[in-house]
Amino acid sequence: MNTLSLDRVSVRYDVIRALEDISLTIPGGSVTGIIGPNGGGKSTLIKVIAGEVTDIDGVVQLDGAALDRSRTRIAYVPQAREVNWDFPLSAHDLVMMGLSRDLGWIRRPSMEDNRRVSAALERLGLGGMDDRHISQFSGGQQQRLFLARALIQRPDIVLLDEPMTGLDVTTRETIHSLIDEFVGSGAAVILASHDLDEVRQICDEVVCLNRRLIASGPTNATFTPENLRRTFGGRIAVFDAA
Amino acid sequence: MIELLTDPWTYPFMQRAFLEITIIGIATGLVGAFVVLRGLAFIGDALIHAVFPGLVLATILGYDIMLGAFIFGGATALGIGLASRNRRVSHDAAIGVIFAAFFAVGIIMVSARRGYSAEVTSLLFGNILAIDERDIAITAFLALAVVAAGLIFKRVFILIAFDRTLAASSGYPVFRLELLLLLLVTLTVVFSLQAIGNLLVLSLLVTPAAAARVLTDRLNRMIALSMAISAGSGIVGLYISFHLDISASGSIALATTAVFLTALAFAPQHGYLSRILQHRRGEHHEHHFHEPHEHREIEGAGESRSP
Numbered sequence: 001m002n003t004l005s006l007d008r009v010s011v012r013y014d015v016i017r018a019l020e021d022i023s024l025t026i027p028g029g030s031v032t033g034i035i036g037p038n039g040g041g042k043s044t045l046i047k048v049i050a051g052e053v054t055d056i057d058g059v060v061q062l063d064g065a066a067l068d069r070s071r072t073r074i075a076y077v078p079q080a081r082e083v084n085w086d087f088p089l090s091a092h093d094l095v096m097m098g099l100s101r102d103l104g105w106i107r108r109p110s111m112e113d114n115r116r117v118s119a120a121l122e123r124l125g126l127g128g129m130d131d132r133h134i135s136q137f138s139g140g141q142q143q144r145l146f147l148a149r150a151l152i153q154r155p156d157i158v159l160l161d162e163p164m165t166g167l168d169v170t171t172r173e174t175i176h177s178l179i180d181e182f183v184g185s186g187a188a189v190i191l192a193s194h195d196l197d198e199v200r201q202i203c204d205e206v207v208c209l210n211r212r213l214i215a216s217g218p219t220n221a222t223f224t225p226e227n228l229r230r231t232f233g234g235r236i237a238v239f240d241a242a
Numbered sequence: 243m244i245e246l247l248t249d250p251w252t253y254p255f256m257q258r259a260f261l262e263i264t265i266i267g268i269a270t271g272l273v274g275a276f277v278v279l280r281g282l283a284f285i286g287d288a289l290i291h292a293v294f295p296g297l298v299l300a301t302i303l304g305y306d307i308m309l310g311a312f313i314f315g316g317a318t319a320l321g322i323g324l325a326s327r328n329r330r331v332s333h334d335a336a337i338g339v340i341f342a343a344f345f346a347v348g349i350i351m352v353s354a355r356r357g358y359s360a361e362v363t364s365l366l367f368g369n370i371l372a373i374d375e376r377d378i379a380i381t382a383f384l385a386l387a388v389v390a391a392g393l394i395f396k397r398v399f400i401l402i403a404f405d406r407t408l409a410a411s412s413g414y415p416v417f418r419l420e421l422l423l424l425l426l427v428t429l430t431v432v433f434s435l436q437a438i439g440n441l442l443v444l445s446l447l448v449t450p451a452a453a454a455r456v457l458t459d460r461l462n463r464m465i466a467l468s469m470a471i472s473a474g475s476g477i478v479g480l481y482i483s484f485h486l487d488i489s490a491s492g493s494i495a496l497a498t499t500a501v502f503l504t505a506l507a508f509a510p511q512h513g514y515l516s517r518i519l520q521h522r523r524g525e526h527h528e529h530h531f532h533e534p535h536e537h538r539e540i541e542g543a544g545e546s547r548s549p
Binding site for chain 2 (some may be wrong): 088090
């Protein structure tokens with residue numbers, strides 16, 4: 001269940017090739033890390049799966065059928081620096097967005113929906129902060145707001161774009177335990193990350209991406225110096241020193 | 243004193259103007275909130291310029307100016323939508339260049355005709371005092387359609403403005419919805435034309451929503467305030483115009499600007515005055531409104547940087 005497969009997926013922005021001929025399988029009930037250099041297509045791959053980038057060649061399938069995003073529950077946690085924190089939203093508003101798919105076009109949130117939002121905030125240690133504006137949280141708390149939003153979606157697929165960048169220990173631990181929970185419920189968890197140590201620690205599968213697919217498979221087999229060198233080019237020295 | 247308020251109402255043309263500006267204000271306030279939240283102010287400006295040759299062409303050919311404006315505006319909205327689809331590159335410069343040119347074409351078409359100055363003045367600056375019942379009926383009909391669509395799609399428009407990726411992954415047709423919003427903006431520009439003019443529509447579309455954003459952090463309150471400020475400034479502008487005998491659309495545009503500047507100065511949280519006072523009192527405000535990244539960077543300091 002929840003096995004995601006990409007078959008010969010390519011994406012072009014104008015003349016720039018962001019992704020070329022990517023074919024891979026991402027199993028449900030496990031964590032898949034996407035690693036690669038900046039501009040290597042990590043975020044683009046996530047946006048292809050999310051359905052934001054639609055102008056693609058190739059196909060994205062879930063369990064052998066074309067991925068239908070109005071039926072599949074796909075959670076998305078953006079990079080913190082891509083978020084417009086000035087947007088007039090309270091914590092409650094932001095988490096409620098996780099129910100967008102269920103609410104459809106016009107249904108108003110019910111008491112039960114509101115209760116679920118508050119419960120999700122509570123779960124992430126932000127109980128009683130429903131009415132606070134999203135800019136009034138610390139960096140770690142802001143990341144937890146988006147995790148609460150993912151949690152409330154009861155997702156089949158979880159997309160995390162650089163979730164660990166610049167976070168305190170508490171929030172990292174929270175993310176790890178939530179990821180475990182998603183995996184336990186059979187979801188395919190996909191995370192793009194710069195943090196190779198973290199990926200090695202928590203990911204079952206690794207995808208090495210540099211516009212083309214360099215390698216993919218179980219972490220132990222794929223996380224080799226050779227693959228990393230081919231993914232990052234000469235810059236692998238930075239990783240070795242870290 | 244009370245006559246200052248009641249006097250204008252004794253004239254039927256002023257009654258019609260008050261009604262017209264209220265309808266327009268409600269619609270521009272709502273659509274403007276989406277425009278500001280989605281960061282479309284510049285594209286709104288481009289649409290406004292692109293509409294102008296359509297207006298002129300319709301006038302020359304003897305068609306309804308709204309029709310000409312809508313065709314040109316609609317085509318432009320579609321073009322902007324398609325051009326920005328799935329692209330990372332910002333097309334700001336291209337939009338700026340092309341629509342300045344569009345506008346110039348309109349001006350040349352007007353100037354090639356005799357007696358152009360009166361026409362161009364009314365197309366560019368509107369003439370709300372010359373509005374008749376039929377105009378009001380058309381405006382009301384179109385405004386109702388726009389407001390209904392805006393309210394029905396409110397949550398989805400907000401979702402797209404804040405997080406396109408989640409909107410797409412939740413199964414919404416993001417691209418078509420963005421086109422719909424551009425078309426609503428176009429329609430709003432079109433039915434506001436006769437009253438407020440081609441150029442000053444922007445002051446009703448962007449300024450009230452921007453002022454509302456400064457006044458509150460709450461989404462629904464911001465939208466409601468934007469509508470109230472837009473309609474309210476319209477009415478105040480009309481009073482000023484009546485008593486001082488100056489341009490109505492100019493007065494309305496300046497009334498919205500005055501509200502914006504007042505909000506900027508005195509808003510409870512984001513206003514300059516309250517920030518100065520907070521600073522004087524040495525209050526540590528937890529608010530990160532103006533430096534959202536600072537905190538994260540400090541927290542992230544010492545973390546391994548990307549290779």
